Amino acid sequence: MAEASKKESENIKVFIRLKPLVSPEQPSNISSFGDIFLEVCRGNVAKVFQYNKILDGNATQMDVYENVASSLVDKVLKGYNGTIFAYGQSGTGKTFTIFGDNQSKGIIPNVFLHIFKQISLAKETSSYLVTVTFMEIYNEQIRDLLNNNKKKLEIRERADLGVYVKHLTGINVESIEQVYDIISNGTKNRALGATNLNQHSSRSHAIFTIYLEAKHQDGSTNIGKLNLVDLAGSERVSKSLATGDCLKEAVNINLSLSTLGKVILALIEKNAHIPYRNSKLTRLLQDSLGGTSLTSMIATISLSQANIEETVSTLKYADVAQHVKNSVKKNESNKSVLKDFEDKIKMLQEELEKLNSNPVKKKTSKVDIQLEEIENNKKMLQNQLLSLQSKILIGGENLLEKAQLQNELLHYRASKINVLDTSQKQLEETLEAKIQEKSKFERQSMSLLEQDALLDIQIEEAERKICEANEKLFKNETKYQKEISELLLKNKRLAKEQGEADFIINKTIPKAYLETIKSKIVWDEEFNKHALKDVAYCGNNMRRIDMDFARKEVKVPLKNPYKAYPKRND
Numbered sequence: 001m002a003e004a005s006k007k008e009s010e011n012i013k014v015f016i017r018l019k020p021l022v023s024p025e026q027p028s029n030i031s032s033f034g035d036i037f038l039e040v041c042r043g044n045v046a047k048v049f050q051y052n053k054i055l056d057g058n059a060t061q062m063d064v065y066e067n068v069a070s071s072l073v074d075k076v077l078k079g080y081n082g083t084i085f086a087y088g089q090s091g092t093g094k095t096f097t098i099f100g101d102n103q104s105k106g107i108i109p110n111v112f113l114h115i116f117k118q119i120s121l122a123k124e125t126s127s128y129l130v131t132v133t134f135m136e137i138y139n140e141q142i143r144d145l146l147n148n149n150k151k152k153l154e155i156r157e158r159a160d161l162g163v164y165v166k167h168l169t170g171i172n173v174e175s176i177e178q179v180y181d182i183i184s185n186g187t188k189n190r191a192l193g194a195t196n197l198n199q200h201s202s203r204s205h206a207i208f209t210i211y212l213e214a215k216h217q218d219g220s221t222n223i224g225k226l227n228l229v230d231l232a233g234s235e236r237v238s239k240s241l242a243t244g245d246c247l248k249e250a251v252n253i254n255l256s257l258s259t260l261g262k263v264i265l266a267l268i269e270k271n272a273h274i275p276y277r278n279s280k281l282t283r284l285l286q287d288s289l290g291g292t293s294l295t296s297m298i299a300t301i302s303l304s305q306a307n308i309e310e311t312v313s314t315l316k317y318a319d320v321a322q323h324v325k326n327s328v329k330k331n332e333s334n335k336s337v338l339k340d341f342e343d344k345i346k347m348l349q350e351e352l353e354k355l356n357s358n359p360v361k362k363k364t365s366k367v368d369i370q371l372e373e374i375e376n377n378k379k380m381l382q383n384q385l386l387s388l389q390s391k392i393l394i395g396g397e398n399l400l401e402k403a404q405l406q407n408e409l410l411h412y413r414a415s416k417i418n419v420l421d422t423s424q425k426q427l428e429e430t431l432e433a434k435i436q437e438k439s440k441f442e443r444q445s446m447s448l449l450e451q452d453a454l455l456d457i458q459i460e461e462a463e464r465k466i467c468e469a470n471e472k473l474f475k476n477e478t479k480y481q482k483e484i485s486e487l488l489l490k491n492k493r494l495a496k497e498q499g500e501a502d503f504i505i506n507k508t509i510p511k512a513y514l515e516t517i518k519s520k521i522v523w524d525e526e527f528n529k530h531a532l533k534d535v536a537y538c539g540n541n542m543r544r545i546d547m548d549f550a551r552k553e554v555k556v557p558l559k560n561p562y563k564a565y566p567k568r569n570d
């Protein structure tokens with residue numbers, strides 16, 4: 001009988017991982033012995049549990065991988081389905097175990113390192129296709145973690161595919177770096193919340209699935225699938241102090257986990273009806289619980305005395321789960337995506353060949369257009385071909401070294417880009433300096449132009465002022481000319497009058513009298529004219545009677561009747 005049709009009964013394997021105590025946690029009385037036994041003492045009562053393996057607080061991520069996942073991955077590479085799920089109270093290390101953190105890789109990254117290592121050891125004639133999906137079940141709704149459109153996805157079932165999620169994104173993985181990106185992007189999309197027990201608590205059940213197809217030289221194919229399930233915290237609602245939306249979450253989490261418990265019990269009791277359909281989680285994990293899958297459970301527990309109730313509850317749940325028997329069977333599905341890919345590649349290669357061997361005879365403009373179309377088609381086909389070919393991993397290819405090489409290349413490119421960036425920056429700085437210089441020069445020439453314009457205005461103003469002054473000068477000159485000619489005329493007239501007066505005087509007044517009269521002439525400041533001191537000399541003794549003198553009754557002294565004008569201070 002062919003290996004593919006063989007069915008092996010295999011129990012769910014259960015591993016217990018103890019989370020190391022964190023200060024100020026007080027230790028509970030739990031101790032492991034012989035690697036597989038765990039003794040829990042409460043008061044005077046001691047209970048011993050037995051599991052496949054106890055991984056104590058000192059167990060490293062690699063210890064966990066070697067014990068829980070390694071042999072399972074080897075089986076998946078051979079065409080089996082497998083499931084590893086982490087179950088336990090919130091904060092006990094389920095996410096840490098399945099995904100790990102930045103410092104220590106959890107099961108999923110180690111699975112890929114394992115797979116890539118196996119591919120590198122395989123013959124060149126073997127080809128592989130590794131595809132992943134990543135989803136969460138939150139409040140009984142399925143969400144695609146690799147496509148954050150937040151659409152609720154539906155479960156479907158088909159005879160050839162079994163139970164599957166419609167429209168779930170599948171990514172073909174080519175390198176370990178790609179895996180890290182997928183984990184980190186998907187994890188960011190996951191529903192998180194802070195509970196009393198964990199600041200970054202996963203409030204959903206996450207299912208990371210790896211589909212692995214291997215095709216060998218003899219034409220045989222192995223199609224395996226590995227589910228890695230990080231369940232939400234199993235604690236009782238009261239323990240997480242959940243209220244409101246958190247309470248709804250906690251109720252839904254409990255619904256899935258209690259359905260999981262019921263399914264497990266129903267399987268152990270060999271009931272006719274197994275309530276898989278009562279929750280999305282059990283529906284999707286149907287094949288892993290009592291189905292054909294190889295299933296392992298890792299139950300994470302706290303060693304703190306404060307969590308002893310939850311720890312015992314987890315241990316009991318795990319104890320029951322290990323009694324579930326699966327009928328493990330290698331996949332026989334003919335639905336090979338790898339084969340589809342290879343067929344498509346072949347078809348594309350043939351089309352390309354046809355295009356290459358189809359010479360165009362006559363050269364016309366119509367032919368040119370056709371040629372261009374053919375070239376475009378060729379490019380498109382080549383791209384499709386390359387994309388498909390890159391997804392298929394070939395045996396013997398060291399994807400880890402390739403990843404390392406790619407990493408180095410990336411670093412090299414990054415440093416090149418850095419150099420380019422620096423010189424571009426320098427060029428930009430030079431350009432900026434030139435622009436500054438130019439605008440400074442423009443500003444300067446602008447200010448020179450402005451100064452020039454200002455000078456023009458000042459010159460115009462000065463010219464206008466000169467013009468005005470000239471006009472004024474001209475006006476004044478004319479005025480002075482007029483005045484001078486008037487003065488000359490006046491002078492002439494005065495000279496004539498003087499001449500006439502001299503003539504009259506010389507002809508009428510004897511020379512001897514004239515000298516006497518001249519000596520009697522005085523200048524009267526008050527009346528601003530000449531007067532004669534002794535009027536009798538000229539035969540005129542009239543005197544002017546001043547009204548003021550009259551009013552003041554100033555008496556003109558009679559003893560000197562010739563003095564016509566008495567002095568004021570007399």
Ligand SMILES: Nc1ncnc2c1ncn2[C@@H]1O[C@H](COP(=O)(O)OP(=O)(O)OP(=O)(O)O)[C@@H](O)[C@H]1O
Nearest residue numbers: 019089090091092093094095096198201202232233
């Ligand atoms: N074995 C361990 N060794 C060291 N640190 C651990 C271990 N297990 C868990 N931790 C740390 O404890 C914290 C909680 O762990 P984690 O988030 O994995 O718990 P969880 O069980 O997934 O919780 P939840 O159900 O709330 O999501 C993390 O900081 C993690 O790094």
